[in-house]
Every structure is written in C-alpha cells, then in structure tokens.
Amino acid sequence: MIDLQFHSPVEQIYDPLLTEKQVQVFIKRDDLIHPFISGNKWRKLKYILQKAEQEKKDHLITFGGAWSNHLLATACAAAKFGFKSTGIIRGEDVNNNLLTFCKLFGMELKFTDRESYRDKKALFSRFSSDKQNAFFIDEGGAGIEAVKGCSELVAELEKEYDHIFCACGTGTTAAGILNGLGQINSKTSFHAVPVLKNGGFLREDIRQYLIKDIDFQLHTDYHFGGYAKTTQELIRFIKDFPASTGIMIDPVYTG
Template sequence: MFTEIFSPVQKIAFTPFNHLSVKRDDLIDPYISGNKWRKLKYILAKARAENKTQLVTFGGAYSNHLVATAAAAARSGLKATAFVRGEMVKNEMLLLCSLFGMELIFTDRESYRNKHQLFENHFANNAEAYFIDEGGASAEATFGCAEIIGELTETYDHIFCAAGTGTTATGLLKGIQQQQLPAKLHVVPVLKGGGFIAEEIARYTTINKQLALHLDYHFGGYAKTTPELIHFIKTFTGQTGLLLDPVYTAKMFYAICDLEKKGQIHRNDRILAIHTGGLMGLFGMQDKF
C-alpha cells in the first residue's frame, strides 16, 4: 500500500509535562490511519500470499477499521465485504466504505457475535475470501504494531497507548522486548472490564513488569463519553493543536494527566504517547460537542 510512511515523533507543550512526545501514526494516511495501517500491513501480505482476492471483515457503523480495510482493498486491487453490526444506517463512515467499493451486510447483534459462523454462512464456497477479525486482531497485526518501537530514535521512561482489542498493545510490548528497551508500557483500555486485554497480550508475548494496565479510564464503556472527557478534549486540542478522538486517544491522554496528578508518573519523565489515529470517530459524536 505504501512505499514509505510518515509518522514523526513530535514533542508537545502541555502543562505540567516537560517531556511529553507523541508518535504521530495518525499522519500515516487519511483513511488507513494510525494502527489500522500497522495492523493491515501484514494481514494483506498474508492474503496475497494465499491468493485471496476478497477481504471480509467486521465492525460497527462508525468503525475506522472498516474504512481502512475498504481503502486498503481498493488500493490493492482487492474486493472487500463488511458485516456491519446493527440495523441499516447511513453515515459518513459507511459512505466512504461504499465509495471505496466495499459491500456492506448489516447484521443483527445476536448473529454478529459469531463472526466465524457469519463468514461460513456467506463465504464457505468462496476459496478467495479472506477472514479478517474485527479491528484486524491477529498475530500478523501484532507484527506491524511492533514496528512502531523499531522506528523510535530516542528512549522513554513511559510509553502509552489506548486499547480496544489489545492488538496494538501486544505489538508494542513485543517491540519493547525485542529492542530490549527500559520503557514501561502503559495500556489504557477504553471499554469496561478491560482486564481481558492482559489475556489477549499473553496469547502472543510474555507479560512482564514492563506492562501496566489502567482500567479506570473507560468513561462508561466503549464509545462512551462524559462532559468531563469532552471538556478535556477541547482544552487539550485548544492548547496543543492536536486532535483527539473521544473513543481512544482522548481517554489515553486523560489517563496520562491523571496518573501524573496521582504521582504514578512524574512531569519530568520522558513520556511517549502513541496516537493511533481514528479521528473520523469524531463524526459519530458531533452532538457531544
């Protein structure tokens, strides 16, 4: 998809931090943005190696993953189909998916729970169809996310990322271990009951003391917000010029600030936050602002 990527590390000025930097994966591409490109990179390589011509994946109506998969398929000369959770709707995200040529199959929530069965029901006789789990979760995705660490030219005391499935966090921890870095990885699950992410990480790499899960920053659950979080987004973006999405990155940066207030990290520590993109998620929350 890309011969080279653009993902600089930028230092930002935000009180009270003296050494807060951001890995700008959100700048990689407008549509295959952030960790979506990282995850899809090796998934598409495997699909091509297996002579697959149709990508089949899953997501909600405002899924950045669906847009990214649709765009990646179009650029790679592949077909794409998505099972969309819930009733039939129209929105900006699904419009982009359709423009990129993705077929959308709206699926009731009960059927959606069994994704492999959905795939079998529709594509069992299609040898060219390739299953991609929701959010791109897979071993191949962790390989791509691990490369984030290999691109760093400085060392940090703390590295932060938001987490939904735990795939990006897994890759980051693998990268830290492979590079033998001293940094502590702080993972901020964005949904209730995020402790399962430790189990997901353990499927692919060894968990050690360098991993910290912070389970209290979900703000009510996945894609949930509060007036406090919205106020934080406005304050942060107004002071730094850096856009955040309410689903992932805003909760991560809020956690960074709160952990400093609680004394768990220090304002003089060297901190790197991974901006995983997903900014189109703002479209689904315009009424919150």
C-alpha cells in the first residue's frame, strides 16, 4: 500500500499592521511537505494514488493548463511510486519551466484545443491506448478521494481558529477543510477565495462534496484580473511578503 503520511507545521507571521489591528495570522505550511508535490497536492493525491494501486492501474492520465501545479505534482508522484503518466493540457503547444519538470519526471504531454478539452472522458479514451491499465484523474485532482485527503488537514491543527481562509481553484481543498471542520463541530468561520474570475460557481462545486450543510463565505473579488493574472498591487505584495515573513508566495494562489 502506498504510504503518504505527512504533517506540515503552522507558523505565525508578524507584521506592524497586524499588531496595530490586534490580529494574529497563522499559515499552514503545506508548501514544506515536498518541493514538487507542493501545497495541498499530497493531500489531494493520497487516496487517488491508493485507489489506482488497489485497482492495479499503472498509468495515470490527468488534465490541466500549461501552468498547472497539479500536473507537476502528478508527474512527480507517478515517478516516485512507479506509475506512467500522461498530462492532457488545455490550449496551444507551449514550453515553460513547469512543463519541462513534468517531462523530466517522465510525463507524456498532450495538447488539445479548448473545445475538445471540455470532454475529458473522450480525451481519456483517445489518449489511453492501454485502457485496462489507465486511471482517470480529473483536473486539479478534483473528486471524492481528494476531498477526503484534504479533510485530514483539520486534525493537524492544534487549536481552533476564529477564521480559516483558503484559495480555491476547483474548490476541492475548501470542501475537504469544511468537512474536517464539520466532523468536529467547529465554530471556525471558513472563507473560500476563488483565484478565477467570476468564481461564484464554486459555491455549488464545493457544496456537492459536503457531508453536512455548513455555511461558508465565498470572496469572489480577489482574483486580480483572473487566473494567473497580476496587477502592480499584487506584484508589490508578493515581493514584500517574503521580506517581512520569510515565506515565499506565488501570484496564482497564495498571493
């Protein structure tokens, strides 16, 4: 059985503004779990990989954009645990550092137009010559297994916080954390922050995975132009944050 046990620390950050406002801010450092299977990706892939192993699959096929951290995490995890991997990428054929790392980890890259990309099951059939041994992983790792893995994050917290904030791409991590909070009847207020423009649809995407009806806040005005888009204000913040905290952040999710 693939063993994916891990625990990330919680760090408090200090800033004059926080002191002035009498606010304490803590960060769950999932970015320290692994250099390539980064952030929430270990949690999302944990039960997906175990399911693939149980079903005796040896070929992981998944989906994402050209800057998808999920693709990189899947490529690395596949190499680590002895799977073949294929990444089906939305949009024109491009080359960047992230995709270079995917290829270094042995992932075969397939590019497809945005219209075809909408039918992922058809693409899975098209690119899996070994259909009996191929295992479908949805974009971003979205699914029940990923939600279950992300729910375990809550059990690692040593105190109950007033508020928890989480950036959202597919809503999977948010749903997992909400389920974890629900399991312990936590009074913590949960805030989901979509990184996509017009991210209101994520409310229902999150709710479909919830084990009980839990209220949460969805903040849709902090995308800074859309997925992977930046503004000068955001760039300044991303540059200033490491200097005051010692923690690197990125322009897509954590910034």
